[in-house]
Amino acid sequence: MRRGLKAAALAALLLSGAALHAEETAVPLGDAENGAKIFRTCSGCHQVGPSAKNRTGPLLNGIFGAPAGAIEGFFYSKALKRAAAEGLVWDYEYLDAYIENPKALVSGTRMSFRGIKDEQDRHDVLAYLRRFSDDPANIPEAEPTAQAVEVALAPEILAIVGDRDYGEYLANECLTCHQSSGSDQGIPSITRWPEEDFVIAMHAYKQKLRPHPVMQMMASRLSDEEIAALAVYFKELE
Amino acid sequence: MKLNRRVFIGTGAAAAASVLSAPMVHGAAHGRPKVVVVGGGAGGATAARYLAKDSKGEIDVTLIEPTRSYYTCFFSNLYIGGFREADSLAHSYGTLASQYGINVVHDWAVGIDRDARTVALAGGGSVPYDRLILSPGIDFVDGAVAGWDLSAQNKMPHAYKGGSQMELLKAQIEAMPQGGTFAMVAPPNPYRCPPGPYERVSMVAHLLKNTNPTAKIIVADPKPKFSKMGLFQEGWADNYAGMVDWIGSDFGGANVEVDPEAMTVSIDGEVTKVDACNVIPAMKAGRICEMAGITEGNWAPVSGHTMQSRMDENIHVLGDATNQGDMPKSGFSANSQAKVAAMAVRGALTGSKVFPAKFSNTCWSLIDTDNGVKVGATYEATDEKIAKVDGFISATGEDAALRKATYEESIGWYSGITSDMFG
Numbered sequence: 001m002r003r004g005l006k007a008a009a010l011a012a013l014l015l016s017g018a019a020l021h022a023e024e025t026a027v028p029l030g031d032a033e034n035g036a037k038i039f040r041t042c043s044g045c046h047q048v049g050p051s052a053k054n055r056t057g058p059l060l061n062g063i064f065g066a067p068a069g070a071i072e073g074f075f076y077s078k079a080l081k082r083a084a085a086e087g088l089v090w091d092y093e094y095l096d097a098y099i100e101n102p103k104a105l106v107s108g109t110r111m112s113f114r115g116i117k118d119e120q121d122r123h124d125v126l127a128y129l130r131r132f133s134d135d136p137a138n139i140p141e142a143e144p145t146a147q148a149v150e151v152a153l154a155p156e157i158l159a160i161v162g163d164r165d166y167g168e169y170l171a172n173e174c175l176t177c178h179q180s181s182g183s184d185q186g187i188p189s190i191t192r193w194p195e196e197d198f199v200i201a202m203h204a205y206k207q208k209l210r211p212h213p214v215m216q217m218m219a220s221r222l223s224d225e226e227i228a229a230l231a232v233y234f235k236e237l238e
Numbered sequence: 239m240k241l242n243r244r245v246f247i248g249t250g251a252a253a254a255a256s257v258l259s260a261p262m263v264h265g266a267a268h269g270r271p272k273v274v275v276v277g278g279g280a281g282g283a284t285a286a287r288y289l290a291k292d293s294k295g296e297i298d299v300t301l302i303e304p305t306r307s308y309y310t311c312f313f314s315n316l317y318i319g320g321f322r323e324a325d326s327l328a329h330s331y332g333t334l335a336s337q338y339g340i341n342v343v344h345d346w347a348v349g350i351d352r353d354a355r356t357v358a359l360a361g362g363g364s365v366p367y368d369r370l371i372l373s374p375g376i377d378f379v380d381g382a383v384a385g386w387d388l389s390a391q392n393k394m395p396h397a398y399k400g401g402s403q404m405e406l407l408k409a410q411i412e413a414m415p416q417g418g419t420f421a422m423v424a425p426p427n428p429y430r431c432p433p434g435p436y437e438r439v440s441m442v443a444h445l446l447k448n449t450n451p452t453a454k455i456i457v458a459d460p461k462p463k464f465s466k467m468g469l470f471q472e473g474w475a476d477n478y479a480g481m482v483d484w485i486g487s488d489f490g491g492a493n494v495e496v497d498p499e500a501m502t503v504s505i506d507g508e509v510t511k512v513d514a515c516n517v518i519p520a521m522k523a524g525r526i527c528e529m530a531g532i533t534e535g536n537w538a539p540v541s542g543h544t545m546q547s548r549m550d551e552n553i554h555v556l557g558d559a560t561n562q563g564d565m566p567k568s569g570f571s572a573n574s575q576a577k578v579a580a581m582a583v584r585g586a587l588t589g590s591k592v593f594p595a596k597f598s599n600t601c602w603s604l605i606d607t608d609n610g611v612k613v614g615a616t617y618e619a620t621d622e623k624i625a626k627v628d629g630f631i632s633a634t635g636e637d638a639a640l641r642k643a644t645y646e647e648s649i650g651w652y653s654g655i656t657s658d659m660f661g
Binding site for chain 2: 165166169170172173175176177178179180181183184185186187213214216217218220221
C-alpha cells in the first residue's frame, strides 16, 4: 500500500518539528489561513481545536502521523478498519491523496466527499490541519469549531426520543439508495451520524434550505417524530 | 417513547394484538409459516430478503426464479451506450441463500392452485404456501405490433427484459452500415420503465455518434407525449442534432406495421428499410398472474395498503405486473412495494408491528456522457389506490455539474438497490 518511502521519510521529518527549521523547500507547505477557509467545507463533519468532538467524521486533532482508524471513540467503517489493519498511517502524502479523492485511496468508507482537486488548496488545508497536530500552542480558539447552525430548531424537536423500531421501518425507504453498509458511492453515507446532526440535516431538507430535490421531497413528508426515529435507527446501524 | 403507536398501527391493530398474545398461531399446525415468492427481480428479491431478514427465521421463505444469474433491466440501456459492461449488470442469489437462509429454487412457476395454496414447478412437484408473493414482471401482449410476434424477437429484438436480448440489439446496432437506419417501435401506456425507451434512444444515439455519425434514428410512438419529454428532446437537440426523428401519435406514430423478414417498418403507410429495429410491444402482467386468475384486463389489481391481490387475500403482487394506481412501473417502485408487502405479510403471519404504507420512486436517465436527469415522487396508500403525494423532475437547461452529479447519484442508486435486493 505504501506509495513511497520518500514520502514517509518526509512526513517523519515534518513530524519531528525539526523539519520546520531544516529543508523547508522540500514540501510545499500551503497557506494555513486560506486552509482555514477551505476547511469550512470539511467542518460539517470534522472538528478541530480544544473543544473538538467526533461528529459525522472523527475529530482531526493530532491526525498527522496517526495510524488510520485510531481516533478514540469514533465508529469507523469496515473499509477504513481494513486499511488501518494493513498499516495505513496518515502522513502528509496519504492525507494529501485522501483529501484529493477519498474513494480512490480507501473505497467504501463513510466519507461522502468528492475531494479537493486543486493541489494548492489541498496543501493549504493540510497546512491548517497541521497546526492541530504538532504545535498545540497555535490552536485558534474560535473558528471552525464554532460552526453556524444550518437550521434553528426548537429544543422540543431536538429533544424528541425516536422510536427505533419505527425508524427501522421508515429506513427501508432510505435504503433503496443509501447503503446499510455505510458505503458511499455517488450517494452519501447516512449511518452512524450523531443524532442531532441527522435531525438538523433532515429538517434543513424539509425546510428546503438544503438544495437536493429528492431529499427535499423525502423529508417533506416526515414528521418530527419520524425524523427522530430515523436518526436513532441510523445512529446504531452497523 | 414519545410516539403513540396507535397512530400508525391503524386498522391492523386489532388483528396484530390478538396474534401477539399467541405468536405463530398460523404456522403452529405445520411448523414455520411458509411464504413463496415468484420472481427474483427488484420486487421479489427484495421481498424475500426483507421477510427473511426481519422475521429472523420465523418465516420459511422460498424464492422461485428461473435464472441463476439475474441481469437487471435497469441500467441495461447504459450497456448499449457503452457506459456499463454486461457483466456489471449480473447478480447471483448466493447471498440470499447462504446469509438469509432463503430457499432459492431455480425453476419456472407454471401454475397456482389457490384452494390448495400450492405453486406448481416446471421441473415437477409443487411448493405449498401460506402467503404467495408474485413479482413476475411483464410479458408482451400478442398482436400488439402488426407483423411482430415473439418468434421475430431475434430479427427485431424487444430487449426489454435485460439479458441476452440486450446483447443482440447492441450487436445489431454495431453492425449497421454507415449512414444506416435504426428504428424503434415504442410501447403504449402503461409499460415498464416510462423513460426507458427514450433513454435507449439517447444511448443508441451516443453509440452511433461515435461509430456511425451519419446514421439515423426513427421512433414510431403510439403516444402523443412521453416521460421526461422536454428533457430528452432538449438532450437530443443539444447532443445528437439531426439524428433522432420522433414520430408521435399526432403524426401517425401509432399506425405501425413491421416486416422482420424484409427488415422494413411502415409508419402511417410510409415504408422504410431499416438496418436494426427494436420493437417494444404493449405489455401485460407476467403470465403467471393470468394463470392464477388474479388479473383484470392486462394487470393484477392490488390494494395499496398491503399489495394484496384484490381477488385473493393470500396473494400479494408486486411491481410491473400490478395495477396499483399512480406509481410508474419501475425497479425502484417494485423495491418500494416489496417492503410494504413484506411488512404486511410478516405482520399477518407472526404478529409483528404493521406501519402505514409509504412508497417512493425515482427514475434516473442518462442522455449523454455525464448528463443525467431524474424524475421522482412519493406516494401513500388510500383505499382506492396508491396515490401520489409529491414529486419533482430535473429542469431543462441545468448546468453540467448538476447533470454530472445526477448521473453519479444514479450509479450510487444502482449499488444501493442491488445491495438491497441481493444482500
